[in-house]
Amino acid sequence: MLKTSWTDPGVVPRGIDSDPPVDPPPERDLTSASFYPLQNLPRQKEVQIGNCTVRLKYCDTCKIYRPPRCSHCRQCDNCVEDEDHHCIWLNNCIGRRNYRYFLIFVTTASVYAFLTSALSLTHLLVLYHDRKDAVENPNSVSFQNDALAKAPVSALLMIYALIMGLAVGSLATYHFWLATKNRTTHEQLTSSMMRPHIVDNPFDRGSILGNCAAVLCRPPTRSYIRRRDYTVA
Template identity: 40%
Template sequence: MGTSTYRPPARTMEVVINKYVVKLKYCYTCKMFRPPRTSHCSVCDNCVERFDHHCPWVGNCVGKRNYRYFYAFILSLSFLTAFIFACVVTHLTLRSQRDGFLTTLKTTPASVLELVICFFSVWSILGLSGFHTYLVASNLTTNEDIKGSWSNKRGSEFANPYSHKSVLTNCCAVLCGPFHPSLIDRRGFIQPDVGTPSSPKSEIPSFGAKPDTSMVGSIP
């Protein structure tokens, strides 16, 4: 860039969280270092803090501020599906004892259809609820579990730095922790990008991070 003093930001930074070194990646789309557990969603095209996954059923990303509501949603949905399934089975059983099994199937086609739908739905919903219950108890995200970021198979040096080493404490931290304010100013205006890119120092978090200079060569 000639005589310009501008230097591109480092690709990664290292921060220490609970005595474990965690690398932060630079997002060239959002132009910032991603905070811990943050990932860029290709569908929403923005970085999501404590990114879990992008849910097509709710049409939104599941992350730091709405994960507890998503978990409550799938948990209540699993109970509702199991309750409806039990009620339909009870209804068909009582009707078949009075009118016979074949007659009951002919006279209550809606109940039979509901029974089939609930039978195939309850297993997937219960499985999803069980999986997220495991994630809550371990203080993990779906993204971290799929990538194996804190897998025990990789050794103690890759242990989960966010776990409180207690199932009860992890559940309280994930589901009952303080509600974080939104980082989006709903009444603000987007400022156009003009001029020379600013120094990356303003984008470095304030928790004592150090850039990983080994991944960026010197620029004459």
């Protein structure tokens, strides 16, 4: 959790393309009522990835052409490489440099929650069966009075951990499914909204094993943030 929260997700430096080439504004349609002046828009750039052509969007805030799979986070106010989403619980973006740590965190958290729920239920069952073995009339022993009443914390912990395990486990399952397709949450939402006009994913390796290896086993990239450098106000 700390590694995911404190790692630079892949913030792209600002001001690289502060003066981009612009295209002339289109001619105004005199029949339409427009009270806003036409502006020169930055010229679009295209890069070739495999057999697909990807257009690079210009970010007016960061003054850069966003690399492929890069998005601008409104909460962090930064362009982040391979941005998946902004996690409000970790107070950090989930991007190229910390996505693997995020997957490990949600997976281990869900396993820990299910294990806690199972051990709490085991504790209640042990109390119940020990009580039945200790009395002469086992039919007089009830699970509610002899187990739940003696260990209410285990009962509450079992329910709470089960709910959290289902919630976090569903999130982990969803992100592992995205990893099998080598897509981010942004790309998956765009694909769902633009279907059937969406083009093929240019980053798909063609197999589940190849996509998971590309997401989970790729070497970490260096951070562009120079934490010990001086800042200019």
